[in-house]
Structure formats: structure tokens, C-alpha cells
Amino acid sequence: MTSPPPERIAVIGLGLVGTSVAMAAGRAGIAVRGWDPQPGAAAVAAERAGVEVVPDLGSAVGEAEIVVVCAPIVALGTAVAEALAAAPAAVVTDTGSVKEAVVADVSRRARAEAIPRFVPGHPMGGSERSGPQHASPSVVDGIVWVVAPTERTDPRATERVEAFVAAVGARAVRLTPGRHDRLVAFVSHLPQVASSALMDLAAVEEADEPEILLLAAGGFRDLTRLAASDPSLWAEILVANRDRIDTALGLYVERLQRLRDRIVAADGEAVAATFANAKRARLGLAAKPQVRAGVAVLQVEVPDVPGALASLTITLGDGGVNIEDLQIVHSPEGGRGTVHLTVAAGEAEHASSVLEAADYDPVRLA
């Protein structure tokens, strides 16, 4: 990447993602102008993020080197085309969760000569909250930010977006729009469908079996956490990526059917073999994208009393250990005070020593 980061950008759409990107850009010394069709959101973003809010899209993008369009998926095509027209020298990027549908929409709406300046993007961060009042630069800290140029995208435009992504503290990963959509279908969209379907099934069963959720322990809770996400947002994403979801969901159902056949045939060995493959892969999976392939997971038992987690986290903080992630985990069938700590792999030994010195008994899992 030879491009310098931009000095001035515009953010179109000041919801959670747009305002967070604006804040991260401001932190990096980049001047930001913003616009949102809802004056209320714009006012909050202005106050919270120090964004210079302007009354229309045209004034926002006027002097921007890069325009970041953070609109809902159905509005992205129009907003990107408008930004390309209003800022004839700027690079325009978007933050939508699917890419091929947005690319097609922009192609229909923008003038052909403007298309090379459009660089499709997808910051893989966010929050269950929404709205600029919950924005924070930490939304983009260290996340994977997919940059997805097409064959028509100017390579210099792509490099400029990548320089911007690096400047705000995220990690640019280049994929074609098709690969992006195919991969997120498996690791983001399919898990959402699997989670909501399981929770919906249990809720229907609960009508006949009120005790069912009483028996639902940590494992069930892990599987259904995503089911609490925003229904309309997700319906929009899934429909926009429907061909890829069709494939991924088809393969998933096939796999479930095969396991079902083996279980019904009492072929425990075949079931255990598939489960062993899955276990190996899971232990190799990173805990946090930005330190992937460089993390360690330590298991620590803690008593279930007030202050127990405080003691643990004080011990680690005093020892200078940065906790990448901490989860109270549960066995397949119960709950108790077992904590999984994720730390950078290079810190694992130090973290273990710190814990052992304080009479914890850490076990390295991965």
C-alpha cells in the first residue's frame, strides 16, 4: 500500500457504524464531514463524534477524498451513486454486509465512468446496539474490514481505501465481492439462521413442554445467543445474499441429515469421527479476528461468589496481561464458574505464571 491516508473524508449515514467510523477517523487526525437524512441522528453524531454535520449530501462530499456510505442495504445503491455524482474526484466506499447485490445496484444507478471510483467494503464489526448514541471508535479497532474491488474498480482507488482502513485501526482484507458473499454465508449468515431456527423450535416446543427451557443450560444458550439479533436487519441481509445462503444452508442440512442417519443407525463410530474433525477445527479457531493464529486460550476455575471475577481480572491487570477475551463457559449440560481467557499467544506463558503465582490453576486449551 503506497497511498497515504486521506486528510478529509465524508460519512453518509450516521448510525452506529457511520458514527463509529467517523470517530475512529477523527482520532486518526482525519477531518470528517457527515450527513444523515434524519436530522436527529445527525445532531447526536455531531455532539458525540465531533463530526461537522452539513445539511445535504452534496456539501458533505464536496471536499472529501473518500466518501464512506453507511446506509441500510436497500438504500446503498442510490446513496453511492449520488455520492459518485456529487464528488467527481472522490473515492466512494460502502459498509454493507453483502457485496454482489450492492455492486449490481450501483452499476444500474451510477454513470459508467464513475464506477472505477467505487470500492465495495465491509467492516466486520458492529454492536447489538444501534444508533449514533452507542457509537465508539472501538467498533472498528482491530476488526477485519473486507475491501472487495470488482474488475472495474481502479486499483489506486482500492489502495486508497486500504490506506484509510489501516489509518482508522482496522485490518484490510481483500476479497472479490463474490468470495466475500460466499464466505460470510457460511460463517455469519448460516450461524444466524441456525441459531434463530433452534430458538424458534424450542419456543414452539415450550407450549407443550413448559419445563423445556428449565433444562436449557450453557450449550443451548451459546447456540441461541445470535437469535436475539435484529430480525428486520437480518431478513434484509439474508434476502440480499439468498443464492449463497441457499448453497450454504443446503450443505448444512445435508450434513445434519447424514449425522441423523448415522445416529439412527447407531453408528457411533461414524458420529464420533465427524465430531472429532469438528473438535480439531474448533480448537484451532481463533478467539478474536485481529489476533487470529496468535491467540491462546486458558481455562481457569473460579468460585461462584461476589468478587471472584474481580480477583481474577485484578491479578491479570496487575501482571500487565491484556485480556483479549473472557468468557464464563459452560459444559454441554450445565453451568459453573469456569472461565476461558483469551490472550495473545506470546503472552500465554506470562499469563499462566501470573495466574499460578496467585494460586489459580490455568490449563491451556488452545
Add this chain to the structure above:
Amino acid sequence: MTSPPPERIAVIGLGLVGTSVAMAAGRAGIAVRGWDPQPGAAAVAAERAGVEVVPDLGSAVGEAEIVVVCAPIVALGTAVAEALAAAPAAVVTDTGSVKEAVVADVSRRARAEAIPRFVPGHPMGGSERSGPQHASPSVVDGIVWVVAPTERTDPRATERVEAFVAAVGARAVRLTPGRHDRLVAFVSHLPQVASSALMDLAAVEEADEPEILLLAAGGFRDLTRLAASDPSLWAEILVANRDRIDTALGLYVERLQRLRDRIVAADGEAVAATFANAKRARLGLAAKPQVRAGVAVLQVEVPDVPGALASLTITLGDGGVNIEDLQIVHSPEGGRGTVHLTVAAGEAEHASSVLEAADYDPVRLA
């Protein structure tokens, strides 16, 4: 429950569950004798749990009022029948994860007149670890312990087991063996299959698409955490409960297919309606069995730096708040420092005040 708790019990099988039960019983002032076919396990249990370990099953159960059999599923029938024969006055219970298969096995192996003294059971606790060296009385603290008498079980025997369960600190929930097996198929066994199948699918895709797991954020990780469980243990459980799994998995696949059809038909409204049902049910789901219907979940943002969790947990500990559960949560597509705190519902207001006084901004989710 009019039965007093027992004064003497025997534990057959001194792995993680057996040793933990022995420790919890010892804590309650109950005398415990133990036996395990593996002398190594028995020695660890003796040292760690203070169990009086004896050289054979007969001497273990001799004076016991209740015998708790904690063997692997395939060995349960034989061990229960042996215990019933060796201790003609004792009540015998087991801890297997499925119940109908065990009941059938015991019926084949035990003398008919002994059957009323067998009370099938299932403590819904455990740990990813195994072996007596990781046992702890906290494994059974506050968990749901299913007591599953058949029509042939003596009601007084059932009451004696329930009194024992209460004495060790767990919560007895009475279900028939069939209902137990049906319910755990949905909330325990099906999640395990769904999780392992998803992880296995992603691992196979990774061969062609090495970047796929780079894009796997918090949601995928939640869905696949169970995939790290013991493959052989689970294969055994699933095969033993295969008829119920067949039904539950069939309903799950049907639901996935219906969602797939609606997504492919671009019927976003129908998808959103199903997701909204699931969201409602998920928000109503308890975080921890023993405080079910009595918990609150608070969402708190924390910076991603060393000591941040320590500050949060110190604040709560100083305020006398018992953290029922704490998780660093992730949005469907990213990771950052958002913490979900679970506290008893009666403590939620107090916890919020404590946090606000320390300049946190808690949001009550459920």
C-alpha cells in the same frame, strides 16, 4: 419431601461427576464410600475428595442408604444391577445423560423385586474437563438434577433421592424418563449436533477457502463452542437417545428448509417474523438454571485495554453485587468490549446504580 437426607452414601465411578458428587455430599456432612474399577482414579478421588475408597463395589455399598452410580452410559445397567443386588436395603440412582435406555438396561439385568429401589437420575452439570482431579462440589451447586422415576419405582425411594439432591445443593426436577429424553434431545443433544455439523462444514470449506475462518467472528464462535466437546462421549449419548434425536433433528431440518425456501423466495417479511419470534423467546431465556425466571442481563461497554474488566468487576464486587454470569459478547459480525452481566433480577437495580455511580452506562437487556 418428607425424607431426611441420608447419613451414608456410596459413589460408584469416581470420574469428574462421581467425585464432585462425593465432595458435595461430604460438604453436607454425609459419609461417603467410593469405588472405581480404575485404581488410579480411586486414589485421586480419595486424596482430593476425602472419599473413603474401598477395593470393591460390594464393600462400598454395604452400609449405604443411597448408591449413586456414575459410570459411562454403556456400563450403567450392569453397575446399577450389581449395586441393587449387593445392597438389598439401599436406594440406587444413576447420573446418565439419557434415561429410557438405562431403565431398559437395568430392567433386563436386575431382579424384578429390586427394580422399585432404582431411581433414574441426571444431574445437568459437568465440565469440559474430565477425571477426578478436576472435580469440585461447585459442579452440582444450584444445577437442575432431573429425578426420573418409572411406574415401577417406589415413591419413597424417589423422595429419598430428592432429599439427597437438595442436601448436596442441587435442585431436583421430577420428569418421567421419556419426557427427560425428549426434552434433552431438543435443548442439549440437538445443539451439540448443530454445533459440530457447522464447525465440520466450515472446516471442509476451509480447504478451498483458507480465509473463511478469518471472517469468523463472535457469532460463529458462539455457535461452534460445543463442537470442542468429547466426541466419543457424545456419540454414545446420541446413539442411546437416537429415536428422540431423530424427531428433534427432523423438526429442526424442516424449520431450516422452510427458512431457506422463504429466503430464496426473497420473502423477507416471513423471515423477519420467524426471527422476531425467536428473539422474543431468547430474551426470555434465563442465563443460569438456578436463577431462571429471576435474572436480569445488563449490557455494559468497556474499553479493550488491560485492567478494564478488573475495574468493572471490582466496582461490582465493592458494591456487593454477585455476578451470576459475565460474557464479553460480540455482534453478529464483529468483536469488541461489550460485556453482558447476568445478575439476580432482584439485584438488577442495585447493580445498575453501582455501575452508574462509577460512570458506566449499563443498559438492561432482559
